[in-house]
Amino acid sequence: LGLFAHVFFSLVLVLLSYTDYLKKIIIFVFKKLKKLNLFKKSDEASFSLKLDEYSEYMTEMKDNKKAMFLIIFLSIIQITAYFSVTYFVYRAFRLDTFSFFDLLAIQSIVYIVVSFIPTPGNAVASESGFYVLFQPFFPPAVLIYAVLIWRFITYYLNIIFNGGVLIIIKIIEIVSRKLQRNSSYKI
Numbered sequence: 001l002g003l004f005a006h007v008f009f010s011l012v013l014v015l016l017s018y019t020d021y022l023k024k025i026i027i028f029v030f031k032k033l034k035k036l037n038l039f040k041k042s043d044e045a046s047f048s049l050k051l052d053e054y055s056e057y058m059t060e061m062k063d064n065k066k067a068m069f070l071i072i073f074l075s076i077i078q079i080t081a082y083f084s085v086t087y088f089v090y091r092a093f094r095l096d097t098f099s100f101f102d103l104l105a106i107q108s109i110v111y112i113v114v115s116f117i118p119t120p121g122n123a124v125a126s127e128s129g130f131y132v133l134f135q136p137f138f139p140p141a142v143l144i145y146a147v148l149i150w151r152f153i154t155y156y157l158n159i160i161f162n163g164g165v166l167i168i169i170k171i172i173e174i175v176s177r178k179l180q181r182n183s184s185y186k187i
Contacts, residue, residue, distance in 0.1 A: 005115075012026075013054075013058075014058075016051065016054060016055055016058065023048075023051050023052075023055065026051060027047070027048060027051070030047055080104070082154065083104050083107040083108055083111065084100070084104065085107075085150060085153050085154050086103050086104075086106075086107045086130075086134070086150055087100050087103045087104065087107075089146050089149050089150045089153070090103055090137065090138070090146070092149070093138070093142050093145075093146065095137075095138065095139075097137075098137055102137075103137065106133050106134060106137065109133060110126070110129040110130055110133050110134075113125075113129050113133075114126050114129045126151065126155070127147050127151055130146075130147050130150060130151070131143065131144070131147050134146065134147075
């Protein structure tokens, strides 16, 4: 189901940049879903505007091949680094039976399976998917610890790091405002 959803929505996004008919179909589906009260706060005009903005952006990207390939290249590196965490957790337990690519492939399946489950950070689904799909790779005695370490690195460490950066930015803004106020008094 996750793989189907990924492929389907990827195709929709790509086709949206090539044809206006798809936009009409999406608006039609949006109206039907809105009647079912699935989109209470959204209105058709803002939804249509978002589709237009996306279509315009995709058209610009088609014209700028260098930027498009750079984005694709950097995205591949980012996703590979994210999926590689599992391999390093695996090696941290001094396990070496399976290769980097074996674990990368299974981790990509975990990602595809749980990415469309609507929970914050795919909570529980990610851990469960990891636990089920990595049972053949990790000994039972360390599997739960592997899940906890993997999830801490891929999810909670991200929150902690980004929270720290946000705090630093806010402190810099506060200090900057105080310095500006103090310098205005001297003039």
